[in-house]
Amino acid sequence: MPTRAEDFEYIRSSVSEHLAASTPDAMLIAGDSLERLQSFPDNSVSLILTDPPYHSTKKSNIQGDTSFQEDEEFLDWMEKYAAEWKRVLRRSGTLYVYCSAQMSARLEVMMSKYFRPLNHITWTKPNEPGYDGWKGKMKKESLRNWYPHSERILMFEHGSYGSWEAYRRSPIGEYLLNCRKQSGLSMVLLTEMIGAYGKVNRGGAVANWEAGRNTPSREQYEKLVLALEGTGNVEKMLDYNDLIRPMNVNKNVEFTDVWNFMSVRPFKGKHPAEKPQDMLMHAITASSYPGDIVLDCFGGSGSTGVAAVRLGRRAICIELDETWIARSAAEISAAKFNEDFDAPKRIHHMTKTEDLPIDGLFD
Known part of the structure; x- marks a missing residue:
């Protein structure tokens, strides 16, 4: 870009x-x-x-x-x-x-x-x-x-x-979902790797981010990038400022x-x-x-x-x-x-x- x-x-x-x-x-x-x-x-x-x-x-x-x-x-x-x-x-x-x-x-x-x-x-x-x-x-x-x-x-x-699925049409949620699928990591495993545990579901904050209900902080996104790119299956991810609406x-x-x-x-x-x-x-x-x-x-x-x-x-x-x-x-x-x-x-x-x-x- x-x-x-x-x-x-x-x-x-x-x-x-x-x-x-x-x-x-x-x-x-x-x-x-x-x-x-x-x-x-x-x-x-x-x-x-x-x-x-x-x-x-x-x-x-x-x-x-x-x-x-x-x-x-x-x-x-x-x-x-x-x-x-x-x-x-x-x-x-x-x-x-x-x-x-x-x-x-x-x-x-x-x-x-x-x-x-x-x-x-x-x-x-x-x-x-x-x-x-x-x-x-x-x-x-x-x-x-x-x-x-x-x-x-x-x-x-x-x-x-x-509908709930339509939330994934948000640019942030759709992008994070596609990157995680390319990485081969499950939502639960990615959550454990970055420590973003949720209070209700096992997917934790990752589930909310992929659904477009909220967004990761800059620090959380850096952890996501390290985990997803670290699999070797994901190309260089977008910069935070190019993905997250301020x-x-x-x-x-x-x-x-x-x-x-x-x-x-x-x-x-x-x-x-x-x-x-x-x-x-x-x-x-x-x-x-x-x-x-x-x-x-x-x-x-x-x-x-x-x-x-x-x-x-x-x-x-x-x-x-x-x-x-x-x-x-x-x-x-x-x-x-x-x-x-x-x-x-x-x-x-x-x-x-x-x-x-x-x-x-x-x-």
Whole structure:
């Protein structure tokens, strides 16, 4: 399997004529992202964090938001992305898709044909008075449904749901099962060799890993590799980062499926759908490893790319609207990895541009 650096440079060379900005750790690709994705190699992106047009909001100042007359047209268009995302996302990858509450259920059902749904996250946007959009201005007595003061973020991984046997369709479980069969070791013997005993069944933790119910730690996986490769029947196994989907959360950061991050405050040149850096960095920190490739197919002002670079990841943003390509190019080109920035401890307390640890960047 190619390294992340090799995949990144391959993508750079394949889209070189469409690059609007390029640095050692980031690139901005101009054009239709569905077309540009076709140049990406299979299994090359570790995290897709993207904010497509919501369709239901019908904002004329957001490219593509008014392009579809019927919901089915929008869903058909998004399904084309789902197929491409499934192709380019690494086995250990994660996909986040921002969407409106009105379209989230139908998007999740459609995308479940390609991915295993993990979470239906609610972003509550707890803004201060004066920065809450129409919420404080509108006539409440005229409402015929609850005011939509939240957005949704759908989270997926490779695999699917189903019967007990279907759990083995998870990338981790299927891979470990195949490796053990090649080794000739029984589940019980492998369990004894690595000392991962279970409280209920003789297969211990190995049974749960192969069924896709949970995953081995890095230390446990190293023991698995030594045992399985040691039989001489198994070729060099995948690196832990290429197999196990990261999920880095703890009690000191937001770990529930309700996210409380303030919206980006208005400023000259703000993108109408711009997402706050603290929320983007929260997702990137939780769902990627350092050096991973982070992809945003609807780059907007480049916020996702900036957040990824600041956290020591490689960023790829694709943007169609020429209005935003110039700002995005400037933002991504100026972004730098901050070695002193402790993301898990600090990003959850930042809500304003002036709070950010890197000067000169919009949030």
